[in-house]
Amino acid sequence: MAKTFESGDIPLADLLGQAHQGVLQLPDFQRGWVWDDDHIVSLLASVSRSFPIGAVMTLETGNADVRFQPRLLQGVPSSATADKPKYLLLDGQQRTTSLYLALRSGAPVPTRDTRKKDVERWYFADIHACIDPDADRNDAILSLPADKRRVNARGDVVLDASATEMQVRAGKAGLFPLDIVLNPAAITDWQVAFFMAGPPEEQVKIWKSFQEALILPFLHYSVPRIALDQKTTKEAVCQVFEKVNTGGVELTVFELLTATYAAENFRLREDWERRRATWADEPLLADLDATTFLQIVTLLWTRDRWEERTRDRIRSDRVPAVSAKRRDMLSLPLSEYRRWADAVTRALQGVVRFLQRERIFRARDLPYSTQLVPLTAILTLLGEGAFTPEPIAKLRQWYWCGVFGELYGGTTETRFANDLQDVLAWVQDNGEEPRTVRESQFQAERLLGLSRRNSAA
Incomplete structure (x- = not known):
């Protein structure tokens, strides 16, 4: 029997770019995105250390006998350039959507906190913690409210990352916004502001360590992908989805x-x-x-x-x-x-x-x-x-x-x-x-x- 799938890696930036353009969409039978704030922080920490986060599985569209109504991943603008997707995402929706919302959407992530309360979050990397070899990377990924400010019980602002000039001076060495980590041009602009925030030699040294510790892992990160081709039958799609669906949701x-x-x-x-x-x-x-x-x-x-x-x-x-x-x-x-x-x-x-x-x-x-x-x-x-x-x-x-x-x-x-x-x-x-x-x-x-x-x- 002829092989109906291919396996290989796809750069994370390309995967999220396909989602943003509508080239990669979801089949409408997929449940909605449900990950909470803690899951997203842990996922971002894993990617930042080049840890594996599991494979995604896609189905190539174009089979006249296997037609599903597609829908965009959550957060993707309705003006996505591709009306008809080239690929449908069968497995990896929660991870891919979480990464898209945090790294590519350009908007705060609508998620839930530990009390199941709806919240909106931006994600930042604590530069000092990222370059500290003894620091827990999960603790180095900060989740801030929609206004990018953290307040204490009295309502006093104890951390403000609402603008670039504040981000580069926040904490001990600055807070880097992860929503630009896959955008080299935006990284360069932020880097210039960072160099101007302190003694040049010290800032360059810190930046070089941070770049190696976090930015390059994100830019070079690839996701294993199993790509099912057009010859895959509808019955096979159903069985595959149920077997790989780690959420245990029966289709x-x-x-x-x-x-x-x-x-x-x-x-x-x-x-x-x-x-x-x-x-x-x-x-x-x-x-x-x-x-x-x-x-x-x-x-x-x-x-x-x-x-x-x-x-x-x-x-x-x-x-x-x-x-x-x-x-x-x-x-x-x-x-x-x-x-x-x-x-x-x-x-x-x-x-x-x-x-x-x-x-x-x-x-x-x-x-x-x-x-x-x-x-x-x-x-x-x-x-x-x-x-x-x-x-x-x-x-x-x-x-x-x-x-x-x-x-x-x-x-x-x-x-x-x-x-x-x-x-x-x-x-x-x-x-x-x-x-x-x-x-x-x-x-x-x-x-x-x-x-x-x-x-x-």
Whole structure:
């Protein structure tokens, strides 16, 4: 199999420059930036000492089958020159955004303090502490409020770095503003002011040590980058994101499709919220989430595709399977979502009607919530005809065989597809009993030993 990624280093200045120009953006499924002040200080200290901060992962855009709505990193001006990014940042958002805000944005960083209070901060390097080999580098990175002044409990200003002429004289040897550390021209201007702030020979000596201790590490710093190319599939993007996401935030299919459909100007989240509101007062559907809804739609789409290909196929053609597995959900076209979503929404009324006939009235009393997927798909296709005597009897038999046979307790995606096909053939064409009915086994005496709710039986 051909390799679909490259690995190498990218200079920190180039990485943040790509973000500033809009060449590097985020896929819209990424959560927001959340790092606090302490995290940012520690990150800046690590870069200043040339310590590794971890790799970033990017995805090259341009694959027509993997389109996500992009958005700029936090702090990047909306006037960024590139409307369409060349790269999407899959991993490293928190670090990259923190570095961009602190070093490149030209504005105070909106973050939080140790008490979770919203604050705005500028970051400075204490020159004396940076050139002291025994000083803790974290202590050498100062975080100052938006006005660049630090006050004591009485409100007296004890440190003022609000202007260059004050910065070069602040502390024992000056406070260097880190928001210019990647800008050589701005560094030169600040350096001139620094040389004029004291005895020239002493200032030059201090500056040379500081340049080696902090400025050059920032200017020469490179970030390891794994670059996924255009051939990377949507399923691979999803899996990669979940594996590398050090924040432990699971990326759902719903979020990924939300970003995909947004590229076609369709707001999936708003559509889902509107649909969910139609059954908000129904206790049976309280736990029905967006991913489950998408599973039902995908099951119906793949069955319709299967029927069409089976009817029209040449013998040598491979017919795609009926499925609601992750890769199929990720491939769900917007046109097919629109085609089936209304029918599924209507069918959920029939699901409630069916379950209430079976004396199930709340979501917590559902034996298997996963069985809602094939049940809803079946009722979507059978419609009102499902509630006539013979079909309803067969549906009841299938449903309770699944429950007492405990057949929906493990991996269920294959059973979803089998049950949809089997039950429809059984009801509509008087075919053989579904596999769930044939495979169901239950010993009545088992009821005598059940004492907890974690068994559907």
